[in-house]
Amino acid sequence: MLNFINKLISNILILMMILLTFCVIWQVISRYILSAPSTITEELSRFLMIWICLLGASYAVGQKRHLSIDLLNSFISDINQSRLQFIINIIILIFSLLLTWGGIFLVRNVLLSEQVSPALRIPMGYIYIILPASSILIVYYIIIDIYKGFLYGK
Numbered sequence: 051m052l053n054f055i056n057k058l059i060s061n062i063l064i065l066m067m068i069l070l071t072f073c074v075i076w077q078v079i080s081r082y083i084l085s086a087p088s089t090i091t092e093e094l095s096r097f098l099m100i101w102i103c104l105l106g107a108s109y110a111v112g113q114k115r116h117l118s119i120d121l122l123n124s125f126i127s128d129i130n131q132s133r134l135q136f137i138i139n140i141i142i143l144i145f146s147l148l149l150t151w152g153g154i155f156l157v158r159n160v161l162l163s164e165q166v167s168p169a170l171r172i173p174m175g176y177i178y179i180i181l182p183a184s185s186i187l188i189v190y191y192i193i194i195d196i197y198k199g200f201l202y203g204k
Contacts, residue, residue: 052112052194059109059187063102070098093169097177104180108187111142114195132203139196146188153182 073091081087110116123131161175 055187055190056109056112059105059112063106063109066098066102066105070095070102073098089169093167097167097170097172100177101180104184105187108184108191111188112191132199136196136199139192139199143189143192143196146185146192149185150182150189153178153185157182 073095077088077091077095126134157175157178160178161173165174166172167174
């Protein structure tokens with residue numbers, strides 16, 4: 051299941067990066083060559099960047115490739131490194147649960163207000179849905195990491 055989710059997120063990120071690249075290229079062409087900038091690609095690029103950042107952050111947590119400061123690890127024993135990793139995981143878990151709750155609240159309120167994007171006319175709740183979705187993925191990855199920590203002592 052974990053491999054399927056990782057592969058799915060990876061493929062979605064790749065597709066969004068390709069689409070973002072084409073949008074930006076078209077934006078440059080339409081602005082500087084055609085002298086008629088496209089508002090649709092500008093807005094779509096902005097939304098794609100938001101989705102790529104948030105989904106990429108959850109993917110980085112799952113791959114253990116997120117930014118970390120490991121200076122402290124060189125000064126403490128292996129058992130204390132495991133304890134420190136557990137504490138860090140609990141802090142990330144709490145933050146992600148709060149982000150999930152806040153994100154769901156935000157999406158609900160924005161959908162109820164029927165706010166839409168100016169150019170694409172997409173309900174903004176659909177854009178904001180990545181916030182709780184990515185934080186749920188982070189919760190999933192952190193729970194797996196905590197479980198593996200108890201199981202294997204890492």
